[in-house]
Amino acid sequence: MQSLSALYDNAALRELEKRACAEPDIDDTTLMRRAGQAAWRCLLEHWPNARRIVVLAGPGNNGGDGWVLARHARDSGLDVCVVHPSSMPPRTPLAMRMAGEYADAGGRAEAFSGVLPVAEVIVDALFGIGLDRAPEGETASMIAAANAASSPILALDVPSGIDSERGAVPGVAIFAAHTIQFIAAHIGLATGAALDHVGSRSLSTLDAPAACFDGFAPKAEVAASPRFPRRARDSHKGRHGHVLAIGGEHGYGGAILIAAESALRGGAGLVSVATRAEHVAALLTRRPEAMGHAVEVAVDLQPLLEHADALALGPGLGRGEWSHGLFEAALASGKPCVVDADALNLLAAAPRPLPGAVLTPHPGEAARLLGSDTASVQRDRYAAAEAIAARYGGAVVLKGAGSVIAAPGRTSRVLAVGNPGMASGGMGDALSGVIASLLAQGAAPFEAASAGAWLHGRAGDLAARDGEAGLLAGDLIGHLRAAIAECTA
Numbered sequence: 001m002q003s004l005s006a007l008y009d010n011a012a013l014r015e016l017e018k019r020a021c022a023e024p025d026i027d028d029t030t031l032m033r034r035a036g037q038a039a040w041r042c043l044l045e046h047w048p049n050a051r052r053i054v055v056l057a058g059p060g061n062n063g064g065d066g067w068v069l070a071r072h073a074r075d076s077g078l079d080v081c082v083v084h085p086s087s088m089p090p091r092t093p094l095a096m097r098m099a100g101e102y103a104d105a106g107g108r109a110e111a112f113s114g115v116l117p118v119a120e121v122i123v124d125a126l127f128g129i130g131l132d133r134a135p136e137g138e139t140a141s142m143i144a145a146a147n148a149a150s151s152p153i154l155a156l157d158v159p160s161g162i163d164s165e166r167g168a169v170p171g172v173a174i175f176a177a178h179t180i181q182f183i184a185a186h187i188g189l190a191t192g193a194a195l196d197h198v199g200s201r202s203l204s205t206l207d208a209p210a211a212c213f214d215g216f217a218p219k220a221e222v223a224a225s226p227r228f229p230r231r232a233r234d235s236h237k238g239r240h241g242h243v244l245a246i247g248g249e250h251g252y253g254g255a256i257l258i259a260a261e262s263a264l265r266g267g268a269g270l271v272s273v274a275t276r277a278e279h280v281a282a283l284l285t286r287r288p289e290a291m292g293h294a295v296e297v298a299v300d301l302q303p304l305l306e307h308a309d310a311l312a313l314g315p316g317l318g319r320g321e322w323s324h325g326l327f328e329a330a331l332a333s334g335k336p337c338v339v340d341a342d343a344l345n346l347l348a349a350a351p352r353p354l355p356g357a358v359l360t361p362h363p364g365e366a367a368r369l370l371g372s373d374t375a376s377v378q379r380d381r382y383a384a385a386e387a388i389a390a391r392y393g394g395a396v397v398l399k400g401a402g403s404v405i406a407a408p409g410r411t412s413r414v415l416a417v418g419n420p421g422m423a424s425g426g427m428g429d430a431l432s433g434v435i436a437s438l439l440a441q442g443a444a445p446f447e448a449a450s451a452g453a454w455l456h457g458r459a460g461d462l463a464a465r466d467g468e469a470g471l472l473a474g475d476l477i478g479h480l481r482a483a484i485a486e487c488t489a
């Protein structure tokens, strides 16, 4: 059974369409009719009282779906107007046929004149998975006019202007209230800039037979909530792992303190911190449960490394001599390790394979790891996360809205939890702590990355119930325990 959690790219969607059309009683016309009808039902479900609708119809098959919907709406007695770009009448045979049927039934259609007719719902059928460049000229104006109208927009398959494979928004794009996707969920609607455009989401498989999906793995999956076993009654701290958090150069004590506190709230049995001497008192005042160690030279780190099950390396680490020494000593230990913040910058400067590590770059750090730029990373977040995993060998969490989790040989995952309240300093340090905590408790890198990122996002959502703006990493950490409890059998 297909769900919104299994995500496919455009090649897969087109192949699935082909397989469906190979079935005896299905062809491309049937699929388009089903798409238009499913979209019409979706409109009725969301806006049962709408009497006037405008359908924006593009030149391709996405437009075709729109013409079918328009016909259903008209047959049901609604006041319908289809608006198409004056320079782009229906171009594909299917779209031409559906436009013809609508016209034959007496449906109203007009070329875009600069203003859209008034409507209670606007249906966006301009472009779907066939978008091949940023909308410009007339289509850009139609999108802008639809967004400027006060009516909600129902997007068919993809909000027009969104790159349905990558989540990027190359120019203007529809801001939909709801998007109904056809056949299977699109990978690009789950991450990055696209998230602001899709609204709520649904999926109509168009009754494509389940056999079409046989042997067809999704390109990515929405990360599911992790499951944790209940603790044994006779458990003790030695069974829940020992995290060593390493960082906190002069002037950057807060980051390592947040990572340590988050590791404790992530369930680690013990948390030690290796940092500059001046941060130890602050750490112990704030979190006496942590063990603070002043480390002035790398050799001081050795005994701490020996006792650690996993490392959180990088929060506030800096990039100087002290930082380099600790970075090299920590990696040389071969312990499971979260590599974050300045440790990622040091790694970018001296790349090496780190198969047992979890790398947690934000898009800027990801760009440095790849030798590219932030805009390129954001243009294709899946490709960037997968390229970092391939280059460095470990698991990767590419942070930001719709965080992408990747590892060599694994199907990538994308987070559906988290919120923009988390765009504040220290949130990444909290993520490092919780992932290190799971590594210390025995999780493998990809699972620790995925479960840790999920818990962090969920705790952020629980914290955001009191509002997004002003949400602090410390507030999120306060909800980690509840997030873990929700996931515990």
Ligand SMILES: NC(=O)C1=CN([C@@H]2O[C@H](COP(=O)(O)OP(=O)(O)OC[C@H]3O[C@@H](n4cnc5c(N)ncnc54)[C@H](O)[C@@H]3O)[C@@H](O)[C@H]2O)[C@@H](O)CC1
Pocket (backbone or CB within 6 Å): 013, 014, 016, 017, 031, 032, 035, 058, 059, 060, 061, 062, 063, 064, 065, 091, 092, 126, 127, 128, 129, 130, 131, 132, 133, 134, 135, 136, 139, 156, 157, 158, 182, 183
């Ligand atoms: N794949 C499937 O399984 C199904 C697809 N259907 C619909 O078909 C759609 C795909 O149809 P198409 O492949 O015809 O693609 P689209 O309808 O998304 O658009 C393609 C057309 O728009 C033009 N175009 C693309 N970007 C443009 C831009 N920025 N400015 C101006 N013109 C631009 C292309 O040159 C092409 O003519 C899907 O999104 C979906 O709505 C459904 O009918 C049923 C099943």
Ligand SMILES: Nc1ncnc2c1ncn2[C@@H]1O[C@H](COP(=O)(O)OP(=O)(O)O)[C@@H](O)[C@H]1O
Pocket (backbone or CB within 6 Å): 362, 398, 399, 400, 401, 402, 403, 417, 418, 419, 420, 421, 422, 423, 424, 425, 426, 427, 428, 429, 430, 431, 456
């Ligand atoms: N708009 C957002 N939606 C969801 N999660 C977000 C958003 N903004 C930030 N986050 C999350 O918050 C954390 C921020 O990390 P980072 O950018 O490293 O912050 P810092 O360096 O200040 O600690 C990441 O886990 C990121 O995914």
Ligand SMILES: [K+]
Pocket (backbone or CB within 6 Å): 062, 124, 125, 126, 127, 128, 155, 156, 157, 158, 159, 160
């Ligand atoms: K569309």
